[in-house]
Amino acid sequence: MSALIWSVIFVLCACASRVSSLPPHNSPDQLSYPPLHISLPQAQRVVTENGIILYSLEDHEIPLINISVVVKIGSVHDPIGKEGLAELTGDVLRTGGTRFLSGNAVDETLEFFAGTLSISVNRDYASVNLSILKKDLDKGLNVLSEILQHPAFEEEKCNLAKALKIAELRRINDDPQKLAFREFNRIMYRNTPRGRLATISSVEKIQRDDLVKFYKRFFSPKNAMMTVTGDITSNEAIHKINQYFGMWNTTLNETVVIPAPGKNKGRIFFLSKEMPQSIVIHGYLAPAKPDTDSYAFEILDFIIGSGGFRSRIFHDIRSSLGLAYTAGSFYKARSDHGIFVAYAITGSETTSTVLSLIQSIIGNVKNSQISQNELDWSKNAINNSFIFSFLSADQIAQQQMMNEYNKLPEDYLLTFREKIKKVDADHVRSVANIYLSFDEANILVVGNEKVYDSLKSKFGDIQKIGDRL
Amino acid sequence: MLERHMSPTVSFYIRHRVGSVDEETGKTGAAHLLEHLLFKGTKTVGTKNYEIEEKVLKQIARTGHLLDLEIMKGNQTDGKQLELLKIQLDKLNKEHKKWMVENEIDRIYTENGAVDINASTGRDLTTYHVSLPSNKIELWARIEADRMTDPVFREFYAERNVVKEERKQRIESDPGGKLFEQFFAAAFIAHPYRHPILGWSSDLNFINMDDTEYFFKKYHAPDNTVIAVVGDIDPVKTLEIIKKYFGPIPRQNITRTHVTEEPLQTGERRIEVLFDANPHIIIGYHKPNMPAFDDYVFDVMEAILSKGRTSRLYKALVRDKGLAETVQTVNGMPGSRYPNLFVLYAIPRHPRTNAELEAAIYSEIDRLKTEPVSEKELEKIKNQLKADFIRGLDSNAGLASTLSYFETLAGDYRYFIHHINVIEKITSEDIIRVARRYLTSDNRTVASLVKKKQ
Numbered sequence: 051m052s053a054l055i056w057s058v059i060f061v062l063c064a065c066a067s068r069v070s071s072l073p074p075h076n077s078p079d080q081l082s083y084p085p086l087h088i089s090l091p092q093a094q095r096v097v098t099e100n101g102i103i104l105y106s107l108e109d110h111e112i113p114l115i116n117i118s119v120v121v122k123i124g125s126v127h128d129p130i131g132k133e134g135l136a137e138l139t140g141d142v143l144r145t146g147g148t149r150f151l152s153g154n155a156v157d158e159t160l161e162f163f164a165g166t167l168s169i170s171v172n173r174d175y176a177s178v179n180l181s182i183l184k185k186d187l188d189k190g191l192n193v194l195s196e197i198l199q200h201p202a203f204e205e206e207k208c209n210l211a212k213a214l215k216i217a218e219l220r221r222i223n224d225d226p227q228k229l230a231f232r233e234f235n236r237i238m239y240r241n242t243p244r245g246r247l248a249t250i251s252s253v254e255k256i257q258r259d260d261l262v263k264f265y266k267r268f269f270s271p272k273n274a275m276m277t278v279t280g281d282i283t284s285n286e287a288i289h290k291i292n293q294y295f296g297m298w299n300t301t302l303n304e305t306v307v308i309p310a311p312g313k314n315k316g317r318i319f320f321l322s323k324e325m326p327q328s329i330v331i332h333g334y335l336a337p338a339k340p341d342t343d344s345y346a347f348e349i350l351d352f353i354i355g356s357g358g359f360r361s362r363i364f365h366d367i368r369s370s371l372g373l374a375y376t377a378g379s380f381y382k383a384r385s386d387h388g389i390f391v392a393y394a395i396t397g398s399e400t401t402s403t404v405l406s407l408i409q410s411i412i413g414n415v416k417n418s419q420i421s422q423n424e425l426d427w428s429k430n431a432i433n434n435s436f437i438f439s440f441l442s443a444d445q446i447a448q449q450q451m452m453n454e455y456n457k458l459p460e461d462y463l464l465t466f467r468e469k470i471k472k473v474d475a476d477h478v479r480s481v482a483n484i485y486l487s488f489d490e491a492n493i494l495v496v497g498n499e500k501v502y503d504s505l506k507s508k509f510g511d512i513q514k515i516g517d518r519l
Numbered sequence: 520m521l522e523r524h525m526s527p528t529v530s531f532y533i534r535h536r537v538g539s540v541d542e543e544t545g546k547t548g549a550a551h552l553l554e555h556l557l558f559k560g561t562k563t564v565g566t567k568n569y570e571i572e573e574k575v576l577k578q579i580a581r582t583g584h585l586l587d588l589e590i591m592k593g594n595q596t597d598g599k600q601l602e603l604l605k606i607q608l609d610k611l612n613k614e615h616k617k618w619m620v621e622n623e624i625d626r627i628y629t630e631n632g633a634v635d636i637n638a639s640t641g642r643d644l645t646t647y648h649v650s651l652p653s654n655k656i657e658l659w660a661r662i663e664a665d666r667m668t669d670p671v672f673r674e675f676y677a678e679r680n681v682v683k684e685e686r687k688q689r690i691e692s693d694p695g696g697k698l699f700e701q702f703f704a705a706a707f708i709a710h711p712y713r714h715p716i717l718g719w720s721s722d723l724n725f726i727n728m729d730d731t732e733y734f735f736k737k738y739h740a741p742d743n744t745v746i747a748v749v750g751d752i753d754p755v756k757t758l759e760i761i762k763k764y765f766g767p768i769p770r771q772n773i774t775r776t777h778v779t780e781e782p783l784q785t786g787e788r789r790i791e792v793l794f795d796a797n798p799h800i801i802i803g804y805h806k807p808n809m810p811a812f813d814d815y816v817f818d819v820m821e822a823i824l825s826k827g828r829t830s831r832l833y834k835a836l837v838r839d840k841g842l843a844e845t846v847q848t849v850n851g852m853p854g855s856r857y858p859n860l861f862v863l864y865a866i867p868r869h870p871r872t873n874a875e876l877e878a879a880i881y882s883e884i885d886r887l888k889t890e891p892v893s894e895k896e897l898e899k900i901k902n903q904l905k906a907d908f909i910r911g912l913d914s915n916a917g918l919a920s921t922l923s924y925f926e927t928l929a930g931d932y933r934y935f936i937h938h939i940n941v942i943e944k945i946t947s948e949d950i951i952r953v954a955r956r957y958l959t960s961d962n963r964t965v966a967s968l969v970k971k972k973q
Contacts (some may be wrong), residue, residue, distance in 0.1 A: 062932045066893055075563070075659075075661055077562060077563065077660050077765070078562075078658055078662055079627065079660060081658055083654040083655055083657070083658075083659055085654065086527050086652050086653065086654040087527060088527060096749070109525075111523075111525065112913055113909065113914075114909060114910065136842070145828070156619075157828040157829050158829055159887050161827045161828070161829045161899060161903065162898075162899045162902065163902060164899075164902045164903045164905070164906030181910070183906060183909070210837075210838060210841075213841065213868065214844065214868075215839075217844040217868050218844070220797065220869055221796075221844070221866070222799050223796075224694050224796035225693070226692050226693075226796055247963045266590070301597075308886060324795060325691075325692045326691050326692060326693075327684070327687045327688060328688045342803070356626045356678075357629060358622075358628075358629045358636065359558065359621075359622035359624075359625035359626070359629075360621075360622045360626045360629065362626055364622075365621060365622060368681055369621055369622055369674060369677065369678075369681075370616075370621065370674070370677060372674075372677030372678060372679070372680030372681045372684075373680070373684070374681070374684050375681050375682070375684040375685035375688055376688060390877055395684070395688055396684065397687065398682060413899045427626065427629070427630050429628045430631075431630050431631075431632065433632070434520070434630070434632025434652060435629075435633065435634050435652075436629055437526060437527060437528060437630040437632070437652055438526075438528060438632075439649065440523065440526055440769060441525065441526050441914065441915075442913060443902075444915070467730065503925045508956070
């Protein structure tokens with residue numbers, strides 16, 4: 051039965067009329083719709099006595115409770131030479147046991163009552179997620195609170211986590227997309243802490259003691275926010291969090307401010323890998339989330355490559371020319387900076403064509419005004435689909451928590467659609483010109499040696515890099 | 520239909536009981552290419568003037584076919600003729616662009632706030648799904664009924680190229696993708712589960728507009744279709760809309776032809792795939808598909824072996840012996856309409872080898888045949904499968920997917936509710952019996968990926 055999720059191939063990934071004729075229907079654009087009644091549910095926010103910001107929202111449909119914790123600690127905080135420490139700390143926090151339970155016993159306990167607990171650490175923050183049946187709430191909270199407050203960091207689990215991380219790094223080369231985006235991050239964030247990535251040698255240097263110190267330095271309620279959602283009332287949620295986390299030590303804590311990345315000098319980088327396709331990635335710094343330019347940039351990104359089949363990259367490179375299966379863009383904004391990335395995966399022989407096409411698509415949004423139609427399409431799409439950010443209690447509460455984490459104003463979500471509505475074509479064009487300067491483009495191509503030769507003859511100055519694993 | 524008023528949204532799943540398993544030799548990839556083409560619009564969506572467009576499309580179909588025939592000649596290809604046809608096809612494509620509007624289906628859906636607009640092709644099924652704000656049910660019905668009736672295959676040759684790029688990406692550049700393709704072709708020597716969903720490369724070179732049209736007419740029929748609508752709906756009104764748009768589409772009375780049965784395997788099969796990547800290994804055993812009782816027993820065995828950190832293979836191979844980087848088992852590959860495979864997929868941890876990993880996996884499989892699973896372990900597995908069932912109930916899209924999946928494949932959406940009751944009854948004796956019967960060396964196929972020397 052679990053094969054349901056396996057073995058299917060997605061789209062996104064002349065005439066064949068079967069019957070002579072059915073009665074014609076109106077054009078879909080002429081359909082009229084009943085009004086949509088939207089209410090945007092809000093999670094309740096409280097701060098516990100020891101400083102944990104807690105969002106809770108009830109949803110009694112199924113007997114399940116979700117608890118999430120976000121901690122302001124990420125691989126940006128890795129010490130120089132020990133890159134990978136934050137991620138390993140998260141791994142071993144999860145697997146390395148507590149003062150009363152061994153790591154193996156934690157797993158046996160959780161899995162017997164079908165609770166799931168995961169801890170993952172990305173570049174900017176750590177997230178902890180616990181999902182349990184309502185009847186097992188106390189058992190689940192007991193394990194979670196022990197793990198976060200009294201982790202044991204067992205030596206053998208440190209060694210296992212290190213070995214698995216090294217194995218993963220050894221294998222990155224087998225996955226061209228993973229390899230390409232890893233190297234792209236290193237280029238995009240060169241000269242900043244975000245560009246320092248774990249390598250086999252940096253992981254080898256990390257010892258158990260490093261994990262313990264790192265944990266003590268950063269894991270504190272002052273650095274954490276939580277959500278509790280599902281089959282539990284808000285009052286009960288507050289009560290339970292106070293009961294299990296009220297004693298969480300508040301004296302030790304530290305926030306390290308990481309500088310926002312600066313602009314780089316534009317350049318094409320090339321990484322050689324023997325394969326029948328190339329991966330082409332263009333990256334630019336973009337507005338931070340709280341920046342007022344971010345709304346116009348949302349629209350710009352939608353038009354360039356994230357708005358589905360009609361967006362320009364997908365339309366020009368895939369639908370019209372058939373040069374790629376994967377092509378598009380994304381805009382990711384954080385509290386202090388954003389990035390915009392346009393990408394395509396194309397055959398070796400069409401690599402330089404696709405590289406130029408992406409450049410000219412970006413050139414076009416700077417040089418000529420987008421049409422009213424295209425602007426309306428993107429604004430309608432963004433605003434009409436906004437309701438899909440409010441599907442479940444868990445999604446709503448986590449979203450509100452992350453908004454606070456990203457230092458967004460309290461009414462950010464409530465005013466979002468109004469602000470999108472107000473963006474005009476001039477503003478979209480102006481953000482394109484401010485942020486998408488070719489002099490600051492970080493371009494990476496991963497492809498075979500023949501591709502390198504053809505790019506070199508067309509684009510001249512290209513810097514070859516090696517994968518530093 | 521299922522009412523859920525958590526948010527003013529609805530998820531729609533349309534599933535046709537047709538997949539790559541229904542393709543004929545030489546035409547592999549037809550089901551999947553057709554699914555791509557169904558995003559190109561209809562006679563009324565995506566055109567500026569369909570009458571003119573239709574004429575150009577007919578010429579494109581003819582010219583494209585002639586071009587393929589010329590290439591098919593191999594050494595005998597007439598170079599001059601080839602160039603001529605290419606120029607002609609190019610000209611026709613340019614002419615066609617004047618009369619068409621690209622990606623209209625996606626444009627309309629997106630503008631109306633749709634998310635998860637996608638489709639998928641599997642061995643067994645083809646699925647079209649989307650989620651919309653709940654006041655736009657009629658839009659979905661208008662578009663989907665239209666593309667079940669009057670689709671137009673625009674930009675056919677560009678799309679055929681898109682699928683070739685997809686193949687390069689998923690198979691030729693991906694060691695796991697490549698190994699699985701070769702593995703299924705080895706495990707099934709006769710049954711069409713041996714065909715890759717994306718199609719074999721050479722078939723993709725020559726598949727034409729008539730092939731996809733034939734496939735469409737034969738299988739995308741109301742009597743081969745299940746629709747699930749889950750979310751903020753009024754079922755009575757929703758059914759009215761569905762009847763209005765889908766009602767007039769005539770049934771096809773599909774005649775299913777005989778499908779070659781996979782003969783009983785009578786000895787181990789082993790293959791190697793050379794690839795510029797670290798080793799992987801896949802082991803598979805033939806077994807019955809759902810709704811056979813033994814298939815449920817395999818669901819339990821899958822969980823015993825690899826569900827979570829307390830599963831047997833994780834504990835032995837990853838945690839304690841340091842043999843594997845990952846190990847996973849999947850019951851029911853590559854499909855569920857026909858007898859299928861129980862599959863184990865593992866990656867050795869450097870410097871351990873596929874052979875060492877394989878031996879360790881067999882010793883865990885032998886344990887299943889000889890030692891009864893303890894009551895506590897069985898209880899844990901049953902708790903987990905019950906919790907998974909509950910977790911699966913919390914989204915419109917997830918529910919629409921599950922309900923339509925089992926209605927299409929098992930003939931009854933209730934299968935997934937009964938499933939958990941049958942699991943509850945499984946005993947340690949069932950596991951020993953099923954393990955002994957199917958998990959034998961004679962019944963297995965082993966595929967290993969071996970690093971290519973540079």
